């Protein structure tokens with residue numbers, strides 16, 4: 001079986017726009033730490049998979065084609081700067097109130113990935129910056145590293161203050 005690191009997108013891979021959606025490549029700015037984090041993850045033999053809610057589509061603020069253009073740009077930047085890119089990208093275009101089983105905190109997208117790529121949940125981990133990322137991971141039976149300032153407590157969730165801290169300690173978090 002394979003092992004995987006699942007990445008939330010906005011706030012982890014790229015800088016999050018407050019109360020706005022990344023609808024075009026001019027608004028997509030990589031976090032510099034993600035370059036070395038991705039290189040490490042791939043060097044250790046993990047699949048690197050994006051799991052992202054994108055309800056800007058459901059709200060009609062962008063199209064799926066717009067999102068694909070942003071993701072192609074993300075992959076291009078990573079290939080240029082890290083020599084690696086993500087193995088797969090799962091996104092949920094549906095609205096918060098849709099009740100979609102794919103939308104985080106529901107585990108649907110992670111479960112799809114586990115099945116499609118024959119991934120062992122016990123050897124995999126999610127990296128996110130929202131409680132809903134941690135809940136999706138828990139609901140899928142995988143561990144989570146939550147980046148930020150949270151009170152949240154769960155045996156399978158490790159809280160780190162920022163991506164710099166993750167990068168410095170990555171050999172403890174992703175082994």
Ligand SMILES: [Mg+2]
Pocket residue numbers: 008009010011012128129130
């Ligand atoms: Mg996020």
